Amino acid sequence: MAAASAKSTAPRRRFKLVPRVLEPRVGQLRRDLRVVLANLRGERAPAWLARDGSRYAGAPAGLATRELEISEVIRETADAVSLVLRDPSGASLPPIRPGQFFTLLVELDGETLRRAYSVSSDCSIRDRFSVTIKRVPDGRVSTYLNDHAAPGMRLRALGPSGEFAREPARKLVLIAGGSGVTPMMALLRTLLTREPQRELALIYANRSQADVIFADALARLAVEHGPRLAVLHALEQPPPSWSGAVGRCTGPTLAGMLDDTPLASDPDSEFLLCGPTPMMDGARELLGARGVAAARIHSESFLAPQLQAKAAAKVRAPQAVTIVTAQREVGVVVQPGQTLLEAGLAAGLDMPYSCAMGGCAACKVELERGEVIMREPNCLGPTEREAGQVLACVACPSAPCRVRVRERGEA
Amino acid sequence: MLDSERLTNLLPTRMRSQVDSYFEALSVFMEIRDPKVLRSLAPSGVRGMLLQRGKQGEPTKISCNYEAHFDWTYPADQPEMAELYRRAKQGQWDSDSLAWNTDVDPFDYENPLLPDDFLDPHTLAAELGTTFTNKELAEFRFSLVCWLLSQFLHGEQGALFAACQVTEAVQFFDGKLYGATQVMDEGRHVEVFNRYLDQKLGRLYQINDNLFVIIDSLMTDSRWDMKFLGMQIMVEGLALGAFGVIYKVTREPLLRALLEMVIQDEARHVHYGVLALREHITKELSERERQEREDWAFEVALLMRNRFMVYEVYEEWFEGLMTREHWRRFISNAPGMKMFRQVMFSRLVPNLRAIGLMSERILPYYEKVGLLQYFDGVAADGLTAEQMLRELDGAVQY
Ligand code: FES
Numbered sequence: 001m002a003a004a005s006a007k008s009t010a011p012r013r014r015f016k017l018v019p020r021v022l023e024p025r026v027g028q029l030r031r032d033l034r035v036v037l038a039n040l041r042g043e044r045a046p047a048w049l050a051r052d053g054s055r056y057a058g059a060p061a062g063l064a065t066r067e068l069e070i071s072e073v074i075r076e077t078a079d080a081v082s083l084v085l086r087d088p089s090g091a092s093l094p095p096i097r098p099g100q101f102f103t104l105l106v107e108l109d110g111e112t113l114r115r116a117y118s119v120s121s122d123c124s125i126r127d128r129f130s131v132t133i134k135r136v137p138d139g140r141v142s143t144y145l146n147d148h149a150a151p152g153m154r155l156r157a158l159g160p161s162g163e164f165a166r167e168p169a170r171k172l173v174l175i176a177g178g179s180g181v182t183p184m185m186a187l188l189r190t191l192l193t194r195e196p197q198r199e200l201a202l203i204y205a206n207r208s209q210a211d212v213i214f215a216d217a218l219a220r221l222a223v224e225h226g227p228r229l230a231v232l233h234a235l236e237q238p239p240p241s242w243s244g245a246v247g248r249c250t251g252p253t254l255a256g257m258l259d260d261t262p263l264a265s266d267p268d269s270e271f272l273l274c275g276p277t278p279m280m281d282g283a284r285e286l287l288g289a290r291g292v293a294a295a296r297i298h299s300e301s302f303l304a305p306q307l308q309a310k311a312a313a314k315v316r317a318p319q320a321v322t323i324v325t326a327q328r329e330v331g332v333v334v335q336p337g338q339t340l341l342e343a344g345l346a347a348g349l350d351m352p353y354s355c356a357m358g359g360c361a362a363c364k365v366e367l368e369r370g371e372v373i374m375r376e377p378n379c380l381g382p383t384e385r386e387a388g389q390v391l392a393c394v395a396c397p398s399a400p401c402r403v404r405v406r407e408r409g410e411a
Numbered sequence: 412m413l414d415s416e417r418l419t420n421l422l423p424t425r426m427r428s429q430v431d432s433y434f435e436a437l438s439v440f441m442e443i444r445d446p447k448v449l450r451s452l453a454p455s456g457v458r459g460m461l462l463q464r465g466k467q468g469e470p471t472k473i474s475c476n477y478e479a480h481f482d483w484t485y486p487a488d489q490p491e492m493a494e495l496y497r498r499a500k501q502g503q504w505d506s507d508s509l510a511w512n513t514d515v516d517p518f519d520y521e522n523p524l525l526p527d528d529f530l531d532p533h534t535l536a537a538e539l540g541t542t543f544t545n546k547e548l549a550e551f552r553f554s555l556v557c558w559l560l561s562q563f564l565h566g567e568q569g570a571l572f573a574a575c576q577v578t579e580a581v582q583f584f585d586g587k588l589y590g591a592t593q594v595m596d597e598g599r600h601v602e603v604f605n606r607y608l609d610q611k612l613g614r615l616y617q618i619n620d621n622l623f624v625i626i627d628s629l630m631t632d633s634r635w636d637m638k639f640l641g642m643q644i645m646v647e648g649l650a651l652g653a654f655g656v657i658y659k660v661t662r663e664p665l666l667r668a669l670l671e672m673v674i675q676d677e678a679r680h681v682h683y684g685v686l687a688l689r690e691h692i693t694k695e696l697s698e699r700e701r702q703e704r705e706d707w708a709f710e711v712a713l714l715m716r717n718r719f720m721v722y723e724v725y726e727e728w729f730e731g732l733m734t735r736e737h738w739r740r741f742i743s744n745a746p747g748m749k750m751f752r753q754v755m756f757s758r759l760v761p762n763l764r765a766i767g768l769m770s771e772r773i774l775p776y777y778e779k780v781g782l783l784q785y786f787d788g789v790a791a792d793g794l795t796a797e798q799m800l801r802e803l804d805g806a807v808q809y
């Protein structure tokens with residue numbers, strides 16, 4: 001109605017040179033002429049327009065996974081395989097530090113399961129790397145990959161992630177239990193070949209001889225790099241002819257092995273631990289008792305995925321969350337089952353993350369108000385927790401929240 | 412051939428280049444043998460090349476005239492198309508699931524969008540008696556990528572509307588249902604290319620004149636099978652060639668993932684074209700009508716082979732430094748463009764054969780322009796998308 005009356009009050013055009021039906025044509029003709037004339041004068045409209053990306057700024061985005069292709073499957077033991085992975089197009093991969101891990105996303109029965117696996121190969125090789133996967137009892141992903149991984153298969157992955165062994169000292173004592181040897185293997189393979197000054201010792205504990213991953217590769221490295229590398233094995237159930245240490249790798253057994261390792265009493269060396277939690281706790285205690293300062297001990301704990309599974313299920317209702325970044329403040333609704341990180345990314349926010357499974361702390365945010373439930377265990381330390389920090393990738397809000405995203409580079 | 416060089420030598424550079432481009436357009440049309448084909452392409456040629464309707468900076472209106480074909484009995488008439496429809500439903504994918512938060516750095520040397528020697532700029536530099544700095548090379552490559560993807564986007568807009576028209580006009584009912592999925596596919600393609608240009612590259616080039624001519628002539632032709640032939644066989648073939656080459660050479664993971672998905676859709680589209688046209692051309696058309704289609708396809712194939720010269724990038728970078736003629740030679744011999752032609756025609760020619768547009772009478776012409784070598788390839792109805800991707804990953808020479 002309003003439109004109609006507005007039209008009637010518009011001033012009438014006096015003369016109509018061109019009937020209404022032809023008007024569009026005349027307009028077109030005028031434009032055509034203009035173009036031809038401009039062209040002949042050598043004037044041209046700019047060949048392109050700048051676009052600012054605003055149109056899709058709010059479009060939902062998921063985790064930026066990368067696709068990897070299995071190029072080789074190496075059977076290490078009856079219960080462990082190494083997968084050699086590469087970019088399907090042959091592109092080089094981002095730089096990997098020894099000690100880092102990748103999160104593999106594996107689709108099983110319509111569900112996407114995420115698992116972290118440490119890199120076990122020489123990280124100076126840029127176009128491929130390997131991860132080593134030990135079968136976990138009842139572990140769906142590890143069982144699947146042990147039984148079905150084959151060359152040509154493709155996997156989605158996140159990473160590399162993790163701060164373990166970020167700046168290793170020149171002299172290192174590595175203490176590993178079971179599949180905790182994988183990041184150690186990457187350290188050995190990378191550091192020994194590239195840095196002739198390195199001195200390393202590996203103390204490696206397993207249940208039985210059949211469980212020892214990389215047995216041959218370690219023997220070879222020890223021969224090749226002679227005095228710069230010492231490898232000491234401990235077995236809980238040794239075969240009859242066994243000459244190494246015997247028993248669980250705690251207390252007296254470990255103490256004996258440390259006594260046999262000259263590097264362990266060198267005041268300059270650092271200790272890197274990776275293995276089951278009881279073993280690492282025992283080792284830490286023992287080292288402390290032997291006068292090793294805590295700052296010289298670094299450890300990487302495994303996130304037992306079975307434990308984290310159902311925690312997020314406790315959250316039943318959608319929650320309103322305000323996410324504050326350096327540039328803006330955005331309100332999002334986090335659905336049950338969704339993490340803070342997923343909701344933030346879906347809202348087009350530039351939130352930092354790497355492993356997306358609680359293992360690297362890249363996604364740490366400050367919880368200014370509200371309450372979240374985090375999947376446990378994760379890599380957040382007690383001081384960080386006290387300071388009100390949470391890991392966005394494993395946090396599900398159980399009440400309205402306000403979180404602040406750290407700026408890039410901020411510790 | 413017109414001796415344009417002598418005539419235009421006297422004009423200032425830019426104007427000369429423009430007049431040169433008119434002469435070129437004219438010579439394209441003078442080379443068309445068949446008056447009927449000329450009559451059907453000429454108006455589009457004028458609108459695209461002379462009037463540059465696609466570059467006027469305003470939306471282009473193209474009037475269309477064709478018949479929508481209704482059938483109130485809903486016959487199950489084409490089991491193969493019904494099967495394709497089923498597959499198309501299952502093959503739908505959500506463009507949001509691509510890794511859009513991948514950081515794309517167009518100037519990254521480790522994972523370049525296009526390899527340095529896609530166009531062989533060093534030879535060009537040598538011919539011009541200069542050298543390019545790394546920065547210039549990177550920027551030149553950036554222009555080229557943006558230009559290519561912009562043309563992909565414009566082509567997809569054409570494909571979207573053509574798919575709509577074809578869905579209305581086709582007389583197979585199973586084909587109409589299938590056509591609906593293709594409309595959805597093309598919409599998604601417009602979205603992903605637009606989003607990539609918008610978010611990752613930040614630059615959109617104008618539509619290339621030749622591409623405009625082809626789209627315009629398809630939209631305005633009132634015969635449904637011409638639309639079909641043009642869109643489902645020729646333009647889709649062109650798109651598959653272009654997508655395939657970029658898919659093969661790019662090292663940028665998001666673009667590669669995006670193209671992989673798009674290629675799978677396009678493979679279905681060409682397959683549909685072959686199914687629909689084979690029936691129609693071999694059974695329904697008179698010999699004279701068939702011959703006209705055959706000639707038309709040949710001319711358009713030539714247009715596609717000879718005329719995608721990336722002039723928009725030339726105008727941006729080299730106008731005044733070299734002649735259009737020189738640039739044409741450079742582009743025609745560039746390794747990337749050669750590969751592009753190879754991939755495109757190795758798909759297109761077998762498809763034309765499969766639908767019956769490669770009779771004895773036209774073979775000598777294909778022979779003369781060197782396209783007959785592709786005659787024995789596999790047509791789209793015998794080729795799966797996976798095979799196609801695998802072939803790209805392996806055999807194609809670069
Ligand atoms: S992203 Fe690694 S802990 Fe959250």
Ligand SMILES: [Fe+2]
Nearest residue numbers: 567570597600
């Ligand atoms: Fe398309």
Ligand SMILES: [Fe+2]
Nearest residue numbers: 570647677680
């Ligand atoms: Fe298509």
